[in-house]
Amino acid sequence: MKTLARCCSVALMGLLMTMAPLSTASAQDKAVAIVSIAPLSKIFTDIQFAATAAGQAEMGAIAPLMAAGYTAGMDKSKPVGIVVMTDGDNFTPLVFIPVTDLEAFLLTPEEMFGEAEDAGDGVKMMEVGFAPFMMPVFFKENNGWLFLAQDKEKLANLPADPAALLGDLPKDYDFAIKGNLQNVPELYRKVILEQVVAGAESALIQEPGESDEDFAKRKGLVQVQLKQLERVFEEFVDMTLGFNVDPAAKEIYLDIHYSVVPGSQMAEQLALNKDLTSDFSGFINEDAAVSLNMTVKAGEQDIAMAIEQVNALREVSVDSLEVPEEHEEAVSKIVDLLFDSYIDTVKSGKIDFAASLSLSDQTLTFLSAIKVADGRQIEDSLKELAKLVEGNPNFPGIEWNAESHKGVTFHTMSIPTPPEEEVQKVFGESLAVVIGIGEDAAYLAFGEDAAGQLKAAIDQSIADGSVPVGPAKFSIALLPIMQFVSGFEDDAKVAAALAALEGTADKIQISGIMLENAARTRFSIQEGAIKAIGAYTAGGEPEGGEEPGF
Numbered sequence: 001m002k003t004l005a006r007c008c009s010v011a012l013m014g015l016l017m018t019m020a021p022l023s024t025a026s027a028q029d030k031a032v033a034i035v036s037i038a039p040l041s042k043i044f045t046d047i048q049f050a051a052t053a054a055g056q057a058e059m060g061a062i063a064p065l066m067a068a069g070y071t072a073g074m075d076k077s078k079p080v081g082i083v084v085m086t087d088g089d090n091f092t093p094l095v096f097i098p099v100t101d102l103e104a105f106l107l108t109p110e111e112m113f114g115e116a117e118d119a120g121d122g123v124k125m126m127e128v129g130f131a132p133f134m135m136p137v138f139f140k141e142n143n144g145w146l147f148l149a150q151d152k153e154k155l156a157n158l159p160a161d162p163a164a165l166l167g168d169l170p171k172d173y174d175f176a177i178k179g180n181l182q183n184v185p186e187l188y189r190k191v192i193l194e195q196v197v198a199g200a201e202s203a204l205i206q207e208p209g210e211s212d213e214d215f216a217k218r219k220g221l222v223q224v225q226l227k228q229l230e231r232v233f234e235e236f237v238d239m240t241l242g243f244n245v246d247p248a249a250k251e252i253y254l255d256i257h258y259s260v261v262p263g264s265q266m267a268e269q270l271a272l273n274k275d276l277t278s279d280f281s282g283f284i285n286e287d288a289a290v291s292l293n294m295t296v297k298a299g300e301q302d303i304a305m306a307i308e309q310v311n312a313l314r315e316v317s318v319d320s321l322e323v324p325e326e327h328e329e330a331v332s333k334i335v336d337l338l339f340d341s342y343i344d345t346v347k348s349g350k351i352d353f354a355a356s357l358s359l360s361d362q363t364l365t366f367l368s369a370i371k372v373a374d375g376r377q378i379e380d381s382l383k384e385l386a387k388l389v390e391g392n393p394n395f396p397g398i399e400w401n402a403e404s405h406k407g408v409t410f411h412t413m414s415i416p417t418p419p420e421e422e423v424q425k426v427f428g429e430s431l432a433v434v435i436g437i438g439e440d441a442a443y444l445a446f447g448e449d450a451a452g453q454l455k456a457a458i459d460q461s462i463a464d465g466s467v468p469v470g471p472a473k474f475s476i477a478l479l480p481i482m483q484f485v486s487g488f489e490d491d492a493k494v495a496a497a498l499a500a501l502e503g504t505a506d507k508i509q510i511s512g513i514m515l516e517n518a519a520r521t522r523f524s525i526q527e528g529a530i531k532a533i534g535a536y537t538a539g540g541e542p543e544g545g546e547e548p549g550f
Helices: 002-017 040-053 057-071 107-113 162-166 186-203 212-235 265-272 300-321 325-347 375-389 421-427 450-464 478-486 492-501 527-538
Strands: 030-037 080-086 091-098 117-120 123-130 133-142 145-149 175-180 236-246 251-260 276-278 290-297 350-360 363-371 399-405 408-416 430-437 441-447 467-469 472-477 507-515 518-526
Touching: 030 162, 040 057, 040 236, 040 527, 057 107, 080 162, 091 162, 107 123, 186 212, 212 236, 212 265, 212 300, 251 265, 265 300, 265 507, 276 290, 300 325, 325 375, 350 478, 363 450, 375 408, 375 430, 375 441, 399 450, 408 450, 430 450, 441 450, 472 478, 478 492, 478 527, 492 527, 507 527, 518 527
Parallel strands: none
Antiparallel strands: 030 080, 030 175, 080 091, 091 145, 117 123, 123 133, 133 145, 175 236, 236 251, 251 518, 276 467, 290 350, 290 472, 350 363, 363 441, 399 408, 408 430, 430 441, 472 507, 507 518
């Protein structure tokens, strides 16, 4: 741990010292990139929470002590930052570290690289690196901040409060990187985009045996994707990647946040998706082992682009499947039906989908529902697919129109399961599959009481009507998964994870929200899940065995 901390310290010092801060920032200078490191007081508190949750509380307590030699003299209540500024022509990074005692802070680097020399005007210089790759670094303390540069001249006219350049990043995240795309000079943005497009086009080469027609279709699909990339360069204002440990919310998360130009096409798209509703509340099960729901609205321009992309994909899909010649016509018909259904659904302006996997008593049930423009198109494609495989001895056949419920027709299958005991414990001798087709929705269910559970979910959805939802949410709950697994084996690691999950939030989630001219996707793991993973990793160790590492 000590060696690791020392290496990290050297790497941090090397990184910071090789960056050159802004010397003559003016009101016209703009920040194009920001790196923010939260105050050490917050970071150490967050490390303690994460270490305790992972079953390594002693390591969380030791971390500040082991880092003391490398953080001595730092102001632990203020952030560390790197801000890259531009005047429209040049890019200059501004690096700053809060200090209360410069001499104490320099003890470790001076021990490694030698004593700093006085360069005059309050500036000091130190040769850093490893022979023969040594370089001079100049640094100066100003108003409680240490600034670093490779040239002495770059240390004039320093800002009094550089932390203001970081905004709320140190408060919101332990570590964050933010890029301000609109502040990148237009010339550079144009060059970057041109290089990306040129690189994509040069990499797109005709494959051996690929016809000119097929290559043209594939090239058309890439060009549609490049159009979308061009929109990102034109309409994105900024993008932030932020990592945070939040003891108050008892979770760890990684955010991807972006904002767009007000009034732009992307801004209109985001506004459309601020107040979303789903018609499938019965399929959104927060208590399920796994759940997913996605609801998206699209404007006219986005619909047109989506259709263009789908049609380009349609052109290459059949060829990429490499089906036998005698089946090409049938497969092409199925693909056309599915693509037509998707396009008609996209034209309606809304995608609505929800699914869940529930586990209990060594059984599972999967339920899903999706809004479609015309359920008959889905049914027709299913019938064409059945015709294609009906001669296969492994195809169990479909019982068409097995029953109906609330305007939804059920088509069922009974798929024989492998003879293994554990498989048959879950599915029985056969897996029940139900495909439901409604006027404007399609459903899929399988597992324990698939038809009954599907009916109940449809009933709940009808009773609840449209319910508010976010644009997307994917959730994994560890407690039902561990309980399910424990029913098949007596495993010390599983038992340890189950014990850790008692009375704690157990989810790993990906969720999205829409904000004003902005959107955020969050990848989060709750305290109970951290505890369970830590307990599972450490559980079942033989007595006297190695202590799990931090």
